[in-house]
Amino acid sequence: MEDRIASVRAQQIIDCKCRPAVEVEIRTESGAVGRGAAPTGTSVGMHEAFVLRDGDPSSYNGLSVHKAVDKVLNVIGPALVGMNVFDQRAIDEKMIALDGTPDKRNLGGNTIYSASIAAFRAAADARRMPLYKHIAGRDIRTVPVPCFNIVNGGRYETLTQAFNEFLIVPYGTDSIDFAVEMAVTVFQKLGEVLAKHLGHKPQVASSYGYAAPSDDPEVILSLMREAIDACGYGDRIAFALDCASSEMYDSETGTYLLKGSRVSTDDLIAYAKGLTEKFDFVFIEDLLDENDWDGYAKAVRELTRTIVLGDDLTVTSPALLQRAHETHAVDGFILKPNQVGTITEAMDAHRFASEHGMISVPSGRSGGVVDDVVMDFSVGLEVPFQKNGAPRSGERIEKLNFLMRANAASPGCRLYDIRPLLRF
Structure with missing residues (x-):
């Protein structure tokens, strides 16, 4: 199957603890849509992917994610447009290569993951089925x-x-x-x-x-x-x-x-x-x-x-x-x-x-x-x-x-x- 990514959008939303999160929306040429936002843990291991935040104390105590939104719009989006939405591995590897750090410090693990989810969801939407069925490849048992x-x-x-x-x-x-x-x-x-x-x-x-x-x-x-x-x-x-x-x-x-x-x-x-x-x-x-x-x-x-x-x-x-x-x-x-x-x-x-x-x-x-x-x-x-x-x-x-x-x-x-x- 093939369906090309037509657009990549991003904005700041808030999670269930009212902390800012980056949300990415991917649309394909067939009109399929996927949205993704990375959650954040309270107890976070030292080896986890880096969470990119603005660090501006005047906005959400430094937790806002406008830098992450900019990275989606200016770096990730242009690189993903035209890619086949069903090739999740190629999409993810493209973002990992663009970032170029072991812990995703450059673009932000939260930024990359939100785009990764959005692509995954868009692929399921293009097949007109729930994402869990797209993952299973059949009806679940x-x-x-x-x-x-x-x-x-x-x-x-x-x-x-x-x-x-x-x-x-x-x-x-x-x-x-x-x-x-x-x-x-x-x-x-x-x-x-x-x-x-x-x-x-x-x-x-x-x-x-x-x-x-x-x-x-x-x-x-x-x-x-x-x-x-x-x-x-x-x-x-x-x-x-x-x-x-x-x-x-x-x-x-x-x-x-x-x-x-x-x-x-x-x-x-x-x-x-x-x-x-x-x-x-x-x-x-x-x-x-x-x-x-x-x-x-x-x-x-x-x-x-x-x-x-x-x-x-x-x-x-x-x-x-x-x-x-x-x-x-x-x-x-x-x-x-x-x-x-x-x-x-x-x-x-x-x-x-x-x-x-x-x-x-x-x-x-x-x-x-x-x-x-x-x-x-x-x-x-x-x-x-x-x-x-x-x-x-x-x-x-x-x-x-x-x-x-x-x-x-x-x-x-x-x-x-x-x-x-x-x-x-």
């Missing part, structure tokens, strides 16, 4: 199990919860509609459980889950289990953790914060192992610092009751994934296409993982947009599970509706059965 970040750790006025995300995974059903209903029911019940525990209404945290009520992960997991049991879903919902431990790591002492104390890599692995013996975990992500390769290899050996995932360690980079595979550092990775900066590189990372027995877990970012392309990835690649936020706020709810719509539009489609992957 499964939708992923959503994993909900319902309690948010981090630094609060009275405490610091070292682990970043406490998730529930509603896996014990073949219906996406019921999986969503279970998660919503437990999330609402947890509000009541936390209110009773705290003596007041729980706070809404920055990622729209509940603010961590304790610096002790075990206390939080016990409260979550109380809510799950109260809803009658004890054997249908499991747990997951994103520790984001790079945020709590002190490189001078080589220690991590945990329950108000500093602990070693070995202590943290032993603590996580203890948690997996008390609670059923589907996965634990970013248990250690993003440069602690030896520690991760040890964690994989020790944590036999859960899947060990890398995020800041691997940043969706095919080169880092290859290293992770060779050193047995993780069982899988978090697929965040904006970390690497093009659709092609993200697809290559997923392909490498699939061919080498590693799990890809697509994830949105906290600074997301309503039509996040990661949902098309999740559904089109037919992955087992994906990471979601709490079932609160528009762009997070929209992701759930997306899964239910895709399922309903695809004959014979069902929720992915992750039970063969579980280690508990």
